[in-house]
Amino acid sequence: MSEYVLELQGITKIFPGVKALNKVRFQLRKGEIHALMGENGAGKSTFIKVITGVHKAEEGEMFLDGQKVDFRGPRDAQNAGIAAVYQHPTSYPHLTVAENIFMGHEEVKAGFIQWKQMNEKAAALLKELNADFKPTAEMGALSVAQQQMVEIAKALSTNAKIVILDEPTAALTKNESEELYRIVEKLRDSGVSIIFISHRFEDMYRLATRVTVFRDSQYIGTYDVDKITNADLIKAMVGREIKDMFPKPEVKIGSEVLKVEGLSRMGYFKDVSFTVHQGEILGLTGLVGAGRTEVVESICGVTQPDSGRVFLEGRQVQVHHPADAMKEGLILLPEDRQKEGLILSWGLGRNVTLPVISKYAKNSFTDEKKEREVSKQLLEEVDTKAISVFDLASSLSGGNQQKVVVAKALAQEMKVVIMDEPTKGVDVGAKAEIYQIMGDLALKGYAIILISSEMPEILGMSDRIVVMCNGKVSGELKRGEATQEAILELAMEKSAPVQEGVANNV
Amino acid sequence: MAGKSGRTLSITQESSWKKAVFSWEGILILLFIAVNILCICISPNYNLKNVLREMPKYLTEVFLLLPMAYLLLLGEIDISVGASVCLSATMACMACNAGLPFPLVLLVGLAVGTLCGAVNGFILTRFTELPPMIVTLGTQIVFRGIAEITLGSGGSISLTNTKQFHAMAGKIGPVPYMFFVVILAAAIYMVVLGKTTFGRRVYAIGSNSLASYYAGIHVQKIRFFVFTLAGFMAGVSAIFLTSVLYGANTTTGNGFEMDAIAMAVFGGISTAGGKGKLLGAIISAFTIICLRIGLGQINMNPQVILVILGALLVLAVLLPNLAKKARSMGIMAKAA
Numbered sequence: 001m002s003e004y005v006l007e008l009q010g011i012t013k014i015f016p017g018v019k020a021l022n023k024v025r026f027q028l029r030k031g032e033i034h035a036l037m038g039e040n041g042a043g044k045s046t047f048i049k050v051i052t053g054v055h056k057a058e059e060g061e062m063f064l065d066g067q068k069v070d071f072r073g074p075r076d077a078q079n080a081g082i083a084a085v086y087q088h089p090t091s092y093p094h095l096t097v098a099e100n101i102f103m104g105h106e107e108v109k110a111g112f113i114q115w116k117q118m119n120e121k122a123a124a125l126l127k128e129l130n131a132d133f134k135p136t137a138e139m140g141a142l143s144v145a146q147q148q149m150v151e152i153a154k155a156l157s158t159n160a161k162i163v164i165l166d167e168p169t170a171a172l173t174k175n176e177s178e179e180l181y182r183i184v185e186k187l188r189d190s191g192v193s194i195i196f197i198s199h200r201f202e203d204m205y206r207l208a209t210r211v212t213v214f215r216d217s218q219y220i221g222t223y224d225v226d227k228i229t230n231a232d233l234i235k236a237m238v239g240r241e242i243k244d245m246f247p248k249p250e251v252k253i254g255s256e257v258l259k260v261e262g263l264s265r266m267g268y269f270k271d272v273s274f275t276v277h278q279g280e281i282l283g284l285t286g287l288v289g290a291g292r293t294e295v296v297e298s299i300c301g302v303t304q305p306d307s308g309r310v311f312l313e314g315r316q317v318q319v320h321h322p323a324d325a326m327k328e329g330l331i332l333l334p335e336d337r338q339k340e341g342l343i344l345s346w347g348l349g350r351n352v353t354l355p356v357i358s359k360y361a362k363n364s365f366t367d368e369k370k371e372r373e374v375s376k377q378l379l380e381e382v383d384t385k386a387i388s389v390f391d392l393a394s395s396l397s398g399g400n401q402q403k404v405v406v407a408k409a410l411a412q413e414m415k416v417v418i419m420d421e422p423t424k425g426v427d428v429g430a431k432a433e434i435y436q437i438m439g440d441l442a443l444k445g446y447a448i449i450l451i452s453s454e455m456p457e458i459l460g461m462s463d464r465i466v467v468m469c470n471g472k473v474s475g476e477l478k479r480g481e482a483t484q485e486a487i488l489e490l491a492m493e494k495s496a497p498v499q500e501g502v503a504n505n506v
Numbered sequence: 507m508a509g510k511s512g513r514t515l516s517i518t519q520e521s522s523w524k525k526a527v528f529s530w531e532g533i534l535i536l537l538f539i540a541v542n543i544l545c546i547c548i549s550p551n552y553n554l555k556n557v558l559r560e561m562p563k564y565l566t567e568v569f570l571l572l573p574m575a576y577l578l579l580l581g582e583i584d585i586s587v588g589a590s591v592c593l594s595a596t597m598a599c600m601a602c603n604a605g606l607p608f609p610l611v612l613l614v615g616l617a618v619g620t621l622c623g624a625v626n627g628f629i630l631t632r633f634t635e636l637p638p639m640i641v642t643l644g645t646q647i648v649f650r651g652i653a654e655i656t657l658g659s660g661g662s663i664s665l666t667n668t669k670q671f672h673a674m675a676g677k678i679g680p681v682p683y684m685f686f687v688v689i690l691a692a693a694i695y696m697v698v699l700g701k702t703t704f705g706r707r708v709y710a711i712g713s714n715s716l717a718s719y720y721a722g723i724h725v726q727k728i729r730f731f732v733f734t735l736a737g738f739m740a741g742v743s744a745i746f747l748t749s750v751l752y753g754a755n756t757t758t759g760n761g762f763e764m765d766a767i768a769m770a771v772f773g774g775i776s777t778a779g780g781k782g783k784l785l786g787a788i789i790s791a792f793t794i795i796c797l798r799i800g801l802g803q804i805n806m807n808p809q810v811i812l813v814i815l816g817a818l819l820v821l822a823v824l825l826p827n828l829a830k831k832a833r834s835m836g837i838m839a840k841a842a
Contacts, residue, residue, distance in 0.1 A: 302719075302720070321724065322719060322721070323724060325722075326722045332720065334720050339714070339716055340716050340720050341717060341720065342714070342717055343710060343713045343714045343717050343718075343780075344714070345713050345714075345780065345781075346710075346713060348515075349517070350706075354706075354718070354721045354723075355721040355723075357703045357706055357707075358703050361703045364702045364703050364704065365701050365703075366701060366702060366703055366705075366706055372517040373517065376514075376517050379515055380513065380514060380515060383513060384513075384515070385513065386515060387515070387516060388515055388516035388517065388518075388519070389515050389516070389517050408721070
């Protein structure tokens with residue numbers, strides 16, 4: 001019998017244009033709680049999906065109890081005793097708890113579901129977890145914490161030996177997290193091996209004995225939790241020296257262009273204030289879900305804030321629609337370029353000129369020739385890799401699609417350009433090109449807001465960094481004083497174990 | 507900072523006669539010719555004069571096809587337009603029988619239709635999460651219900667004074683006025699869709715409404731406008747229908763919405779939005795009209811005609827898929 005209940009070697013997973021996992025390895029001991037950490041996009045989720053059979057790795061081997069296995073689908077993983085619980089429970093809200101627990105492996109006799117038996121079994125599982133709700137309760141009526149408990153019960157109902165928890169505490173309150181810790185520890189004591197993914201250091205310190213770190217789709221290392229300092233762990237998660245990847249030009253920062261004052265939107269962000277100046281790149285960062293995107297969406301009229309004021313060049317502006325924002329000189333390049341940024345079934349040229357067709361039209365009649373010329377010039381300016389302006393947007397790589405989105409902004413006279421995760425899903429080479437464009441825009445006097453979860457990007461490109469945490473601005477750092485550790489400290493929720501571990505790094 | 511790599515993009519688009527012939531519109535024109543040849547062969551009475559004489563009652567549906575094509579391109583649908591025709595026609599007839607001056611009668615018909623469309627537009631833009639299919643199914647029942655209540659127990663209304671409506675159904679030579687109006691309307695709709703900023707925005711919203719919204723397009727305003735336009739055209743259709751029928755009853759305009767949708771889809775307009783040309787829809791409309799007239803002339807059972815048209819429609823939506831499959835299989839065979 002092998003020392004490890006689960007072992008993966010040299011796992012490589014390639015998505016079109018992106019290497020999501022690059023020869024990573026992982027070892028899970030029997031009955032341990034093993035934390036898996038890394039930045040957003042480090043490859044954790046993809047890795048989990050390889051383990052659970054959702055994705056098939058291009059290369060690499062996987063061993064269960066020393067036996068080589070090859071999963072062809074989630075069903076195989078489930079039969080082998082692997083179960084996953086996701087951050088947002090993937091449940092059927094209109095069905096009962098018991099139905100959710102036994103979804104896909106109902107208690108059946110001669111084709112009929114055995115309700116009584118199923119409810120009894122579900123009740124037994126819930127009792128084991130000290131749940132305070134009935135198996136016949138409707139799933140949608142439960143809290144997120146309770147739904148997660150159902151998911152764990154579901155994992156147990158398949159007699160799972162390995163349970164994967166993907167950011168289970170992200171949506172939980174402090175007390176609910178404590179309850180979850182108790183359940184997870186109980187699971188471990190009963191001999192289940194657990195992989196625990198979390199952004200919260202508190203979770204890791206509280207539960208895990210070992211931690212494995214991924215960064216940029218690669219395996220960085222596995223450490224004993226009580227032997228590694230917080231500072232070393234953060235360095236392992238983010239540390240990377242590619243300063244020259246960020247051609248940040250020295251720009252003389254001009255007068256204030258955009259000022260946001262006390263912007264609030266119920267349930268998303270509260271009392272957010274900041275300013276951006278001409279030629280300045282303002283980094284806006286924080287963990288996913290901190291409210292960064294929601295803030296800029298409200299500034300640009302995609303959603304309406306409940307209170308707060310927005311000033312442009314000292315004048316208060318009312319923005320109720322993205323069209324209003326563009327009229328004022330504010331443009332948001334949205335995070336999801338395929339859904340929000342581009343019309344994939346259209347040619348590049350038409351995509352670029354879509355916001356400005358009226359500008360070139362005569363008496364509402366479009367001037368296609370002029371549009372083609374304008375779009376050609378703009379697409380060349382951002383160096384788009386394409387053959388003609390008629391190439392479909394869907395035919396380009398992520399990086400080139402992003403360039404088209406930028407060209408769309410250049411087609412108008414803008415003062416503030418807000419880029420939401422401009423390099424998400426973009427490979428390294430194209431990333432550097434996008435940073436170059438960003439620098440050029442700053443040189444031209446645009447005020448730029450860069451939203452990003454990638455530390456090196458934020459540190460490399462920003463003149464100033466505003467960090468958000470739980471919908472509030474938790475701090476502001478100047479270019480000189482910003483470090484990854486300082487940002488992470490501001491971005492993480494304040495809690496005792498984090499405080500004691502972090503080195504004072506200002 | 508132009509082109510660091512010196513890469514340039516081409517702005518010329520290759521065009522060829524092959525592409526034009528093998529486009530869906532090209533195939534439809536061939537089909538139109540084929541249908542006419544078929545009709546000439548099977549019916550001795552099938553000639554231009556007779557076709558033009560029988561055409562008006564079918565032409566009223568083309569008025570609905572035009573805005574329906576816009577709606578489908580937006581990714582929307584409106585199945586209440588047939589009921590709007592019924593309600594508009596009923597109200598126009600009542601206005602006429604009440605002795606209102608003729609221009610006012612026309613105005614009543616148009617206003618009622620426009621109002622119906624505006625109600626749809628208002629509901630759907632106010633509550634954007636509602637599916638247009640269900641909302642317009644609901645308003646369809648409401649509009650027809652109101653018409654039936656208005657029509658009372660008899661269920662029909664006849665014009666007491668047909669003089670002016672009769673004049674509307676006049677002809678220039680053998681060609682009815684309505685034909686010219688349809689052609690004019692179709693031309694305007696085609697130019698607006700193909701050449702104006704409004705048309706481009708319609709395609710944009712149908713292709714990706716979220717990206718259009720981020721690009722500063724007033725998506726809800728355009729949706730409201732087009733739903734209202736569909737209502738207005740239902741009013742136009744109602745007036746011309748009244749000029750043919752001299753009255754209205756509870757079944758007036760029944761199924762018009764489905765015929766309009768069928769003509770649009772047969773013409774290559776995708777119900778998923780953003781794809782297709784109005785030209786194709788108009789050719790397909792005339793193809794279907796000619797087939798109906800031809801089959802009607804040889805006294806074919808109307809139900810059988812329906813079966814043929816339905817089968818043709820299914821075939822039309824199936825064809826592009828089959829072609830795609832054949833092509834991908836060809837590519838796979840080459841690769842293997």
